[in-house]
Amino acid sequence: MISKQAITATNNLRSIFPFASARQAFGAVLKTLAIEHGEILLPAYIGWSSREGSGVFDPIAALDLDYCFYALDERMHIDLESLRTALLTGKIRVLVIIHYFGYVDPSYKEAVRMAREHGVFVVEDEAHALLSDVITGICGREGDVSIYSFHKMLPLESGGAAVVNHPESDWWHGLHPMPEARLVLSDYDLHTIATQRIANALTVDRLIRELAPLVEPLWGSPRDGEVPQTYPVLIRTCSRDHLYYAMNAAGFGVVSLYHTMIEQITPERYPHSHAISHCILNLPVHQDASPDDMKAMIRTLALLLEESRCIA
Numbered sequence: 001m002i003s004k005q006a007i008t009a010t011n012n013l014r015s016i017f018p019f020a021s022a023r024q025a026f027g028a029v030l031k032t033l034a035i036e037h038g039e040i041l042l043p044a045y046i047g048w049s050s051r052e053g054s055g056v057f058d059p060i061a062a063l064d065l066d067y068c069f070y071a072l073d074e075r076m077h078i079d080l081e082s083l084r085t086a087l088l089t090g091k092i093r094v095l096v097i098i099h100y101f102g103y104v105d106p107s108y109k110e111a112v113r114m115a116r117e118h119g120v121f122v123v124e125d126e127a128h129a130l131l132s133d134v135i136t137g138i139c140g141r142e143g144d145v146s147i148y149s150f151h152k153m154l155p156l157e158s159g160g161a162a163v164v165n166h167p168e169s170d171w172w173h174g175l176h177p178m179p180e181a182r183l184v185l186s187d188y189d190l191h192t193i194a195t196q197r198i199a200n201a202l203t204v205d206r207l208i209r210e211l212a213p214l215v216e217p218l219w220g221s222p223r224d225g226e227v228p229q230t231y232p233v234l235i236r237t238c239s240r241d242h243l244y245y246a247m248n249a250a251g252f253g254v255v256s257l258y259h260t261m262i263e264q265i266t267p268e269r270y271p272h273s274h275a276i277s278h279c280i281l282n283l284p285v286h287q288d289a290s291p292d293d294m295k296a297m298i299r300t301l302a303l304l305l306e307e308s309r310c311i312a
């Protein structure tokens with residue numbers, strides 16, 4: 001039997017609670033979970049800056065929660081063995097998965113499955129992956145809750161949200177949105193923004209190959225459904241910091257996510273994370289820029305590499 005129209009009110013329910021930022025949303029979720037024992041398990045690639053602090057780690061420190069990390073490999077992908085080892089301690093209460101730069105880890109679903117096997121609550125940090133969730137739906141639905149940051153993807157000063165995937169569960173009853181925060185999802189044409197970001201990333205991906213081996217794409221072109229926040233590359237053979245400053249001086253707003261790891265993630269224990277942190281450069285692919293802007297950006301990058309004698 002099929003009714004004339006959908007009538008099952010509990011089908012695909014998803015509750016979105018607005019906050020002033022992703023970190024406020026994450027903090028509120030952790031507080032609502034009222035964790036007395038057990039650890040928060042985080043990926044070992046979390047940044048810190050003097051201006052912003054640490055968007056991921058600050059809520060954990062503020063609530064004085066216990067934490068530990070799982071390793072990422074040399075390509076910044078989840079190290080499933082490290083994750084398994086952490087889960088087997090039996091101490092983990094919450095697993096955090098970060099969809100860095102809007103891309104989705106190849107082992108994302110397996111990681112969530114492993115967490116479920118151990119009865120662990122799953123948070124998907126989608127500060128960079130708002131559109132990979134809302135527009136293409138390739139992330140954000142396996143976990144218990146997803147966290148958005150609006151100002152990372154839209155031209156806003158602030159804004160975030162906690163998205164509860166299964167409102168029939170009751171853990172979130174104490175979660176209250178911030179009264180002054182607004183849901184901005186209906187203010188923008190998110191589909192067009194996503195299309196523009198993907199087109200820009202594909203242009204960068206095609207042109208950047210000419211700068212090999214000096215510039216190495218971390219992951220390459222976005223796969224089906226991935227809507228990039230930025231396009232990450234690795235600069236291993238010349239000074240990443242020099243290129244960062246020179247590109248910004250030339251008018252191309254590159255960033256380094258993240259140039260500094262939080263001190264809890266030590267180079268001795270997490271060498272891959274530190275190696276990436278030293279050479280990562282994130283190229284802007286946002287909706288204000290066109291494929292022609294991408295071409296100009298890559299041309300400038302090539303000139304700067306030549307000037308700094310990286311190119312023979």
Ligand SMILES: Cc1ncc(COP(=O)(O)O)c(C=O)c1O
Pocket residue numbers: 020021022023024052054055056098125127128148149150151159160
């Ligand atoms: C992966 C990730 N999650 C969360 C945050 C926090 O975002 P917001 O500035 O909205 O608090 C940041 C940035 O600081 C981030 O990079």
